[in-house]
Amino acid sequence: MTDLSKETSIFEKKVSRRGVLKAAGIGGVGAVLGASGLGGVLALSDATVTKGQSNDIVPFYGANQAGITTSPQDNLYIVSLEVTTDSKQDLIQLFKEWTEASALMTSGNTVGDTSTNGNLPPKDTGEAVGLSPSNLTITFGVGPSLFVKDGKDRFGLRSKQPAELVDLPKFPLDALKKEWTGGDLCIQACADDLQVAFHAVRNLVRMARGKAVIHWAQTGFQRTKNADAQKVTPRNLLGFKDGTVNPDVTSKSALQKSVWVQKGDGPDWLVGGSYMVVRRIQMYIEVWDRSTLNDQEATFGRHRDSGAPLGKQNEFDSADFEAVDETGRLVIPETAHMRVARGDGKHSILRRSYSYTDGMDTKTGSLDAGLVFICFQRRPSTQFIPMQQRLAKNDKLNEYIVHRGSALFACLPGVQKGGYIGETLFD
Secondary structure, three states: OOOHHHHHHHHHHEEHHHHHHHHHHHHHHHHHHHHHHHHHHHHHHHHOOOOOOOOOOOOOOOOOOOOOOOOOEEEEEEEEEOOOOHHHHHHHHHHHHHHHHHHHHOHHHHHHHHOOOOOOOOOOOOOOOOOOOOOOOEEEOOHHHEEEEOOOEEEOOOHHHOOOOOOOOOOOOOOOOOEEEEEOOOEEEEEEOHHHHHHHHHHHHHHHOOEEEEEEEEEEEEEOOOOOOOOOOOEOOOOOOOOOOOOOOHHHHHHHOOOOOOOOOOOHHHOOOOOOOOOOEEEOOOHHHHHHHHHHHHOOOOOOOOOOOOOOOOOOOOOOOOOOOOOOOOOOOOOOOHHHOOOOOOOOOEEEEEEEEEEEEEOOEEEEEEEEEEEEOOOOOOOOOHHHHHHHHHHHHHHHHHEEEEEEEEEEOOOOOOOOOOOOOOO
């Protein structure tokens, strides 16, 4: 006879995705599912809820949020949300729920029981059951409009708005679309499996019903770790390496200088956080594909295959911006992307971008593809903004790209167990 009390205790426990994998053994998850359905999976996972050592779990808790200096995962799912509630307490409760759910999902658990009452929707949507954590990171940010919108102090937070947290200026050549611009809140989920990242965002957005709605959402991808075991600098869809000149994420001093907000930079609640710029950049793929290799390399100022600066051999060789060829022309042209982006070399940003493709541009019949440009910095006013102003005016790459979306968020400081993301802002 079946012991119903024991079955109930099984269903009350949180499901470990990693536990399901371990329980499946060499027979595979499909064999477990076939044996006794979802109930069988839950029963098996009961024996492995406490996970052992794992190399695909990125801790959620810490002094800084994960997903910023974390080694980039294969996939991105990022959403911007508009807050619909007028209650500050609703916001606080939402961030508390998001914190608990994020800690569960990044460790390989569901956000709640997947099957307890057949007459009610499951607490977890279920598509990540049986999948590993896949190095999932979830990063939260707040936009300028969370503080003040249409002149209104929405949640009594006006006095806490950092001077740096204002809408990015419109740059020359911008062709921004409202549906890809701005937002009150941001959730960035990155994972080595896109379904794991999607599951995370889906469940967090689900929790926000009645409090916030999606403003825009975008997936992104890089080369997978299986395809590139050496984990070299990823390439964008134009075929060139992207992120070569990033700060050293293993250097505390480099991160303090360029990435993490420091005491004295503004309100204390953001110390340990970072400013996140998101730009949706459409690439004119077909036009680029008709360009000569020499033109492409002159556009970036780098050799395509090696990633080395023009005139050099290796990707990380120092560029010689004074070098000229036999005709007296600069080896790295004045309009080369790397030269213009560098400026005087005193400021850097941490690039963490992903490629995207969204089918076809129905107006042109061309591929709708490009770059979800994401960067983190300590001060947008002295880092990204002047860099983008230079690029918008002088970068030869502008012949092949157009900026369609733009947003700035303050990524909140990290949180320790027992606290919640955003507590320094709301408390």
